[in-house]
Amino acid sequence: MxxxxxxxxxxxxxxxxxxxxxxxxxxxxxxxxxxxxxxxxxxxxxxxxxxxxxxxxxxxxxxxxxxxxxxxxxxxxxxxxxxxxFDGPALQPADAKTRARMNQIISIADGYVYPQMVWGLYVECIEKPKRGETPDEGRVETARGVARITLGVLAGFLSEQQWMCGDTLTLADLHLAPMIAYALEVPELRQMFAEYGNLGDWWQMVTALESFQETQPSS
Ligand SMILES: N[C@@H](CCC(=O)N[C@@H](CS)C(=O)NCC(=O)O)C(=O)O
Missing domain, CATH: 3.40.30.10 (Glutaredoxin)
Incomplete structure (x- = not known):
């Protein structure tokens, strides 16, 4: 902070x-x-x-x-x-196709990862039980299905590259990171995630970023 x-x-x-x-x-x-x-x-x-x-x-x-x-x-x-x-390292690819890919990944994060993996899995399975509430099983089942598709898609983007859009960090990685951090608190999501070695490698690089460590939620 x-x-x-x-x-x-x-x-x-x-x-x-x-x-x-x-x-x-x-x-x-x-x-x-x-x-x-x-x-x-x-x-x-x-x-x-x-x-x-x-x-x-x-x-x-x-x-x-x-x-x-x-x-x-x-x-x-x-x-x-x-x-x-602002000055500083470019966080968006210059090439039109790679920039389109970055924007696609940001849309996937907003459209599927946040509603399904954060709200449908993390909030339902972790936050609600903490508050003494019962998870909505239908909501969890839908979220589970979307999470499976999403992780396969993200692993596909990572094939043959380190970051989501190539060899450098972009806004796509930064947009996904805080969402994935909450989602990985859900044990069954962690298991699904572990099926993809390249997602694990990507996550190690994300968690090693100073910016990521500096922005850990305080509670
Ligand atoms: N589309 C907005 C979404 C922002 C958003 O949903 N923020 C959450 C916190 S992570 C929020 O303010 N939630 C309060 C609410 O939905 O009432 C953006 O891209 O900034």
């Missing part, structure tokens, strides 16, 4: 460190070497979403982002902006 307040011109990221999407934005900022302030917002607070946050994000989600007088929400837009507006 960034502990020292960054300068006023530095970007402000509004959110909480447990959030998958806030972590994706933080990973991109850290990989670019951009100093930023993480401004705490708890959208699950008992008294509801703070009014000031609704101004920043009309849909009441996190993260929201500010760079000077430029305001932005939606994580994919934030990470692409961070990559393009």
């Amino acid at each position: 960034v502990t020292e307040p960054a300068s006023r011109k530095s970007p402000q990221l509004y959110g909480a460190d447990y959030s998958v999407y806030v972590r994706i934005a933080r990973l991109a900022l850290l990989e670019k070497g951009v100093a930023y302030d993480l401004v705490p917002v708890d959208i699950f607070a008992e008294d509801g979403i703070p009014a000031a946050h609704r101004q920043r994000h009309p849909f009441g989600k996190i993260p929201a982002f500010e760079h000077g007088d430029f305001h932005l929400y939606e994580t994919g837009a934030i990470t692409r902006y961070v990559d393009e507006a």
